[in-house]
Amino acid sequence: MKANPDTGKTLLEAIKREIEGREFYLALSKKVKNPLVRRKILNLAEDELEHRETLSRLYWAQTGTEPGDLARFGITVDVPDMENMTLTDLLEMAMRTEKEASETYRKMANEAADERSAAFLEYLSEFEENHYETLAAELARVKKNPGWEDQGPSS
Numbered sequence: 310m311k312a313n314p315d316t317g318k319t320l321l322e323a324i325k326r327e328i329e330g331r332e333f334y335l336a337l338s339k340k341v342k343n344p345l346v347r348r349k350i351l352n353l354a355e356d357e358l359e360h361r362e363t364l365s366r367l368y369w370a371q372t373g374t375e376p377g378d379l380a381r382f383g384i385t386v387d388v389p390d391m392e393n394m395t396l397t398d399l400l401e402m403a404m405r406t407e408k409e410a411s412e413t414y415r416k417m418a419n420e421a422a423d424e425r426s427a428a429f430l431e432y433l434s435e436f437e438e439n440h441y442e443t444l445a446a447e448l449a450r451v452k453k454n455p456g457w458e459d460q461g462p463s464s
Contacts, residue, residue, distance in 0.1 A: 319417055320368040324361055324376055325384050326410055331357035332388045333406070337399055340391065342459045349447060353403075353440055360433060367426060400448040404441050411437035 334354035338347050368376045379386065391399060411434045418430035 317368060317372045319420075320364055320371065321376060321379060321382055321384055323410075323413065323417065324364045324368065325379055325386060326406075326413070327357045327361035327364060328379070328386050329388055330354075330406065330410070331361065332386065333403065336388060336391055337403070340396060340399070346447065349443060353443065356436065356440065360436070363429070363433075367429065371422075371426070396451055397448065400444050400451065404444045404448070407437045407441040407444060411435075411441065 331354045334350050334357060338350040338354065341347050341350065365376050368374075376382075389402065394402075414430045414434035414437060418427045418434060421427035421430055
């Protein structure tokens, strides 16, 4: 069964979101010294890369073309300027982004033209919910133990 006409555009937006998420987490990882916190953040960045790759395969399966460089579709990747933001602000921003991603993937799953795509998108939605929970737990630690993120060597 063929996807609805908006599927390709929706998948491109999802790919964009994953690229932005990865870039955000890579930049965020540089703002903390604690190796445990950094590892968690880098794991989130790795998940975003895997999601992007899988969404790209899904895009190909739905459209018959590779997504490639998103700029050719007029899509730009934006990462916020983190210079003057606190870790608390950044974690809260990341939590909002993960919540939005979860909701987007759930909506896409409900609109998917085939069961396989729907199941994958639902899985992604749950994955993003797990990211949200990971970030919420880290935010709680930072609020409970100020400076937690800066304990450890800088590398």
